[in-house]
Amino acid sequence: MSEDASPIWAIELSGLVKSFGSQPVLRGLELKVKQGDFLTIFGPNGAGKTTLLRILATFMRPNKGQCKIAGFELNKQAKEIRQNIGFVSHDTLLYEDLTGYENLKFYGRMYDVPHLEERIAEVIHQVGMEARLHHRIGTLSHGMRKRFAIARAVIHKPSIILLDEPETGLDQHALTMLTGILDSLGPRRTVLMTTHNMVQGLKLANQVGILVRGKLAFLGEKPTEDVAAFIDIYQHFVEVHQ
Amino acid sequence: MREFWGKVFAILWKDLLLEIRAKEIVVSLLVFALLTIIIFSFAFEPGPGRIGIVAPGVLWVAFTFAGVLGLNRSFIREKDSGCLQGLMLCPVDRDVVYFGKMLASFIFMFAMELIIMPVFSIFLNLPIFMPGLILIAFVATIGFVAVGTIFSAIAVNTKAREFMLPLLFFPVVIPVLIAAVKSTALVLDGSPWALLWPWLEMIAAFDAIFLVVSSLIFQYALEE
Numbered sequence: 001m002s003e004d005a006s007p008i009w010a011i012e013l014s015g016l017v018k019s020f021g022s023q024p025v026l027r028g029l030e031l032k033v034k035q036g037d038f039l040t041i042f043g044p045n046g047a048g049k050t051t052l053l054r055i056l057a058t059f060m061r062p063n064k065g066q067c068k069i070a071g072f073e074l075n076k077q078a079k080e081i082r083q084n085i086g087f088v089s090h091d092t093l094l095y096e097d098l099t100g101y102e103n104l105k106f107y108g109r110m111y112d113v114p115h116l117e118e119r120i121a122e123v124i125h126q127v128g129m130e131a132r133l134h135h136r137i138g139t140l141s142h143g144m145r146k147r148f149a150i151a152r153a154v155i156h157k158p159s160i161i162l163l164d165e166p167e168t169g170l171d172q173h174a175l176t177m178l179t180g181i182l183d184s185l186g187p188r189r190t191v192l193m194t195t196h197n198m199v200q201g202l203k204l205a206n207q208v209g210i211l212v213r214g215k216l217a218f219l220g221e222k223p224t225e226d227v228a229a230f231i232d233i234y235q236h237f238v239e240v241h242q
Numbered sequence: 243m244r245e246f247w248g249k250v251f252a253i254l255w256k257d258l259l260l261e262i263r264a265k266e267i268v269v270s271l272l273v274f275a276l277l278t279i280i281i282f283s284f285a286f287e288p289g290p291g292r293i294g295i296v297a298p299g300v301l302w303v304a305f306t307f308a309g310v311l312g313l314n315r316s317f318i319r320e321k322d323s324g325c326l327q328g329l330m331l332c333p334v335d336r337d338v339v340y341f342g343k344m345l346a347s348f349i350f351m352f353a354m355e356l357i358i359m360p361v362f363s364i365f366l367n368l369p370i371f372m373p374g375l376i377l378i379a380f381v382a383t384i385g386f387v388a389v390g391t392i393f394s395a396i397a398v399n400t401k402a403r404e405f406m407l408p409l410l411f412f413p414v415v416i417p418v419l420i421a422a423v424k425s426t427a428l429v430l431d432g433s434p435w436a437l438l439w440p441w442l443e444m445i446a447a448f449d450a451i452f453l454v455v456s457s458l459i460f461q462y463a464l465e466e
Contacts, residue, residue, distance in 0.1 A: 057331060058330070058331070059327065059330060059331075059465075060465065061465070079333050079334070079335065080333070082331055082332065082333040083333035085331075087331055089327070091324030091327065092324065093324055093325055093327055093328030093331070094325070094328070095256065095260060095323060095325055096323060097259075097260050097263040097264050098256070098259060098260065098263070102256075102259065106252060106255075106256045107328070107332070109248070109249065109252040110249055110252055110253075110332040110333075110334060111332065111333060112245070112333075136263075152328075
């Protein structure tokens with residue numbers, strides 16, 4: 001929606017620290033993601049992937065460090081950041097007693113989406129849920145709910161998409177559809193995805209990161225297209241930094 | 243300003259629609275309040291001398307505990323469905339969420355009060371229609387939900403959330419409850435409106451202060 005205001009760096013994190021009590025989760029994380037990049041972050045359980053995404057989604061603030069998203073400072077301009085991000089997580093963030101249409105209408109109104117009815121029709125067509133638009137979310141299968149969740153996340157045409165293990169509950173067809181939807185947001189959209197699925201993560205990304213113990217052990221261009229070779233690289237970085 | 247209230251009403255619309263579908267809050271409030279009134283009406287034999295002493299307390303015990311039940315459900319429903327995150331992701335100031343949730347809680351609680359009042363009158367041999375009582379319930383409920391909404395948002399992130407809300411909430415809302423009980427006693431005694439106004443003014447002042455303060459600090463209640 002506010003793509004014109006987007007900087008060259010879609011995400012800039014510097015010295016990011018986040019602890020829960022005395023337990024440090026992110027330990028001085030440095031990360032820069034260029035506008036238009038698709039970055040997949042891999043990492044073992046407890047590496048801090050979900051915490052990182054929750055900070056980027058403005059759910060929580062870091063204890064220390066600089067965080068700039070879509071050109072806006074996290075500590076001062078969280079509202080502006082939220083206008084520019086779309087978030088797909090394990091939870092669908094949809095109301096089960098409302099229909100898909102009512103959910104999208106509610107979120108569309110909250111995001112001030114212009115020409116909302118047309119936009120709902122457009123995203124529903126993209127996720128292939130036209131026939132279920134007026135069904136209550138609670139009556140749909142997990143995969144169908146996830147498709148509505150994707151429609152919700154992109155209804156305001158965000159310039160940055162955050163995907164927290166999006167493949168959970170999605171079949172192969174739906175994953176291909178997700179790629180199509182991300183492409184439809186234009187070449188300047190930026191995606192940051194966390195996943196354990198090496199095949200999908202490697203296939204979709206042009207940049208990869210390996211997060212170990214709250215720090216990026218590796219960040220850069222995809223070192224290889226070969227999944228087996230990448231698993232070796234991944235295990236090497238995890239063992240060295242664990 | 244129009245944009246602000248448009249989003250407040252979007253949250254209100256969503257909560258009303260959810261309640262029409264699930265009937266989760268209003269029904270539980272009504273059942274609880276009704277049971278309280280019935281039990282008290284059997285415990286205290288209605289008589290001319292006793293009504294003025296017992297009835298205001300009975301009524302506000304029913305309203306207060308049913309109201310806490312409703313406030314608890316307001317954020318627990320959002321949290322348990324994972325939709326609280328969806329609300330937090332919306333690019334709106336947090337006071338939009340506060341006013342949306344507060345208005346919904348007000349409508350649920352005031353609707354319950356309007357239904358319970360005639361039942362209360364029948365059980366305790368009082369006049370069915372008492373405009374003074376409706377006015378007291380209206381202003382006191384605003385204060386009640388103004389404070390309750392913020393404590394409900396705080397309590398929902400704690401482990402003992404159902405127990406935590408009344409623990410945090412009652413010490414703050416006591417001035418409203420005292421004024422509501424005292425003014426209700428005056429209405430049931432048939433006292434003139436002039437005696438009622440100071441209590442109503444006190445509740446209105448509490449409402450104004452807590453609406454402003456709560457909307458300003460609500461963002462800290464929502465953060466993880």
